[in-house]
Amino acid sequence: MARQISFDVSAGVNELITHISGFREGSEPFLNQQKHLFDQLKKSDTMYFLNKREVDQSIAGMAEKFNFHGFMAQAKALQEAYDEYVKDDLPKSASLNRLNIVKLLLCLSERPTSKFLEDPDQFEVIQEEDEEDINWGEYLKEGIEEWKPNFDESTDCSSNSSVTDGVNDVTDALDKNSTQGVLIHSSESDVIMNLRANREELLNTIQHTWYNQSRFHDTPFSERREANIGIIWENHLEKQAMGLIMVPKSSVFSEYKVIREILWQLWHPHTSAVFELDGNNIKARNDITISSTRSMTLESFLNNEFIPHIELLEFFRDFSKTLDVHSDDFIVMVPQTYRSYSNALQNIISPIYISLSELEDKIREQETTYTLLNLSKDLRMILNPLYLLRKIQNQVVIDFRTHSNLTSTVTLLVRLHSSLQFAESKLDQDLRVSLYIESLYHYLTLIDSWLIKNDLMDYTSEFVIDNKNKTIMPSEDETDCSICDGDICQLNFELREEIDNTFKEDGVIAIIRETVLQIGRNLHLLRLLGKLSLLQDQKETIYEEFVRKTLTELRLFFGVDVNDLIIDGNESDIDMENVKYKCPVVCTEECKTTTEMDKLENLVDTTDGFLMLAFEDYFIEKPIKQEKTKLSLFEKISKITTTFFPVSNFFENILSGILKEKFTVSGLMVKNMFIEQYLLEKQFQFLRHIFLFYDNMIFPFYRRLFEKIDSSDKNWANDIWLTSHLHDIVSDAYPEFHDRCTVQVGETWRTCADSLAACDVIDLQYEIQWPSNIVISGPQMALYRDVFHFVLRIKWGLYTLNRLSFTDLEPKKKPYHKTKPTTHKTTVMKLKFLKFALINLLNSIQHYIFAFVFMICLQKFELDFEKANDLSSIMESHFKFINNIHAMTMEVRKCGKKEPAFENVMHSIKILKNMWKNIENATPDRLQEYYEMYETSYRTINPIICPVYLYDY
Helix, strand or coil, rough: CCCCCHHHHHHHHHHHHHHHCCCCCHHHHHHHHHHHHHHHHHHHHCCCCHHHHHHHHHHHHHHHHEEEEEEEHHHHHHHHHHHHHCCCCCCCCHHHHHHHHHHHHHHHHCCCHHHHHHHHHHHHHCCCCCCCCCHHHHHHHCCCCCCCCCCCCCCCCCHHHHHHHHHHHHHHCCCCCCCCCEECCCCCCCCECCCCHHHHHCCCCHHHHHHHCCCEEECCCCCCCCHHHHHHHHHHHHHHHHCCCCCCCCCCCCHHHHHHHHHHHHHHCCCCCCCCCCCEEEEECEEEECCCCHHHHHHHHHHHCCCHHHHHHHHHHHHHHHCCCCCCCHHHHHHHHHHHHHHHHHHHHHHHHHEEEEEEEHHHHCCCCCHHHHHHHHHEEEEEEEEHHHHHHHHHHHCCCCCCCHHHHHHHHHHHHHHHHHHCHHHHHHHHHHHHHHHHHHHHHHHHHHHHHCCCCCCCCCCCCCEECCCCCCCCCCCCCCCCCCCHHHEEEEEECCCHHHHHHCCHHHHHHHHHHHHHHHHHHHHHHCCCCCCCCCCCCCHHHHHHHHHHHHHHHHCHHHHHCCCCCCCCCCCCCCCCCCCCCCCCCCCCCCCCHHCCCHHCCCCCCHHHHHHHHHCCCCCCCCCCCCHHHHHHHHHCCCCCCCCHHHHHHHHHHHHHHHHHHHHHHHHHHHHHHCHHHHHHHHHHHCCCHHCCCCHHHHHHHHHHHHHCCCCCHHHHHHHHHHHHHHCCCCCCCHEEEEEEECCHHHCCCHHHHHHHHHEEEEECCHHHHHHHCCCHHHHHHHHHHHHHHHHHHHHHHHHCCCCHCCCCCCCCCCCCHHHHHEEEEEEHHHHHHHHHHHEEEEEHHHHHHHHHHHHHHHHHHHHHHCHHHHHHHHHHHHHHHHHHHHHHHHHCCCCCHHHHHHHHHHHHHHHHCCHHHCCCCHHHHHHHHHHHHHHHHHHCCCCHHHHHC
């Protein structure tokens, strides 16, 4: 999709075209360039997702075109200019900016080779003559006589020539490799030197052997035997071997050097004099020792005591490296919550590195005796939190490279939250609490961005709510429900169900999945309708408020004052009454002797306000600023807590309170908007009157319909007449909705065999406009129509049975018969009995539907709707209402194992009507058959409409 160009960008583009091309703004060439540039900017791949390889290929392609057309100089100049402008050693931000500029220039360029071919003279490269480099040294010495010292012939100093000659003689002697003595000429006297003997003497000096020996020996200062046990032991081994075997000798270092190397290894493992890096594993060398310890003992001590510390710090560094951004694709692969967790780790680990630096400073000062045993004790104390962190991480972190981002993130948050109840110590609980709070940063930031800015950009797919928002806000003159289907509107934001069911029960995750989702839908709807005006001023984000309220709750629980926490402080203002000036503003006691600066005319005038303010740093002795350290979250929590604190529902209550305080009013606004502006309650009443026969308002409609059908009127299926008749009935009560309700008759109405079949082709359609169709969706309207058809069949049955007159069976003007057959009386009696039985059954069904099902569901719906305070609860209340009604009515309609009992009742009414009109069809067998059908239906339906409960006995 093309991108829209903002006003600022378009103005900048116009200015750029005018500056580069010189075209007057508004001219035809200017407009052509503007159109071309806008078309390029609107494409997604013009200024976005840029990489250096693409630009390199574009420049190389353009240079190749120049070469092809014979412009070799221009091709070379273009490539050299590009290489000079976009260097390889530029920072990433500067390189990206320059690549964007080159890309823009490429977009602006139009057929450069054609322009060159049209007028090549204008683009001729003129070779400029190289300027001669000026030798400024010679230039400045021009006209100055060269200084030549006059040596006295009797002086002892040797001349330059004599020194040069001596060096040449030595060089010649070395080249000849002679074994004889060489005569060296000098200004003093001739000296015979044996170069081979001198070389051997040089090789035997300490300067040579110290650099080339295989071991290093550091003799300790102490003469005590205990301080030299390592050296004594090696001498003992050499004495025992008596030269018969080669005994490997160990390098003896000072204990200070070993301590320093251990500290250096804590920052980064590397091969050194004391340690050896084998692949990714660090180990102590077996050929080194200190004078007071044997090499094997020192190696074991280093491996067991200090290597775990080095590996521990390297473990956290490696974990942080796995989350580093190596490419644009890698940004999406790594869950942002893991980066929040890593940031929490760094906030805890950074002070530890500071402590290690302070420890190294203390050791480097060498003011006290410090040994490896002291270092071991101090490191255990400093690194103790890291061992707890390693244990926590092994419990809560899974590899995001083998699991989905959603699973990895939810697992981390849920395990951290649940592990708070199993902390082993105060320090353990403080670490887990700080890790959990800071790990929630990305989730709470997403929630804040969604609710406040309507921007849920979960590009790493790790949030439990998925954004499927494709709804377009309809214009004022487009209110048809097709603009925004109800299902799409309510499912813009869906829950991701790919997580474990046990994780869904976590308190905080449950709040996000339920409360946050409801609030998000409320605010989304209010924004679509342009009704949102309550979230303009937010002083702090949800995460900041969450952290602040967490610390506040902890302070209240432990009774800690707010002032006990160290926060960033500003430098206090200078007290101008007791200000101290520096010399030479006034003469201080430090001036022991009279100087030129103490004279009155040299002193500074302190009454000059501008002068004193401008040179305040030079004239006034300011107090040293005591910078207060800003504590990390872990340090704040550690200062507040003194022991364990109850974590059950601790964070759930804080998060629920924040959401309730900030966003509860949004749900009430949605409900009030639906009721006041879109008349939702009145629409519910309208649906009940039309589809559920509430108060029998549409009695004239269906009564007139039955009469038309029974009269065999050919015009009974006229949609226009039926719709007009329905409008006449409800227009006075519902002037806002009646015109959206229509009656449609199916195309099969001509082939209907009877009036009951004709009733089935009657369909009521009601158009739900947006946004009411969010609450009253299309599937729910289908349920309304099902209930309508069921109740309409009941009304037809009662209408048909009540229309069966006794005079049809026994007319007043009886025909003359000598004797009336007994069978006729029996048939009439059975027909009457079946009629009253069917009427009684239908009345019972109707009473059950209207007096029980409709009323109990309506009471429950009115109560739920009254309690509803947001979009989700309003939708849920109506959904339960129509679904419960449909389920209970369909239970009556579809009851029966083999054949539905209600359908048998309807069939019996049709046959009874036929036999009533034509009594000769009422044979004893048929009467017996349908009477048994009635009894079977009655036994099936009666337990449903007249249930027997235990308290009835």
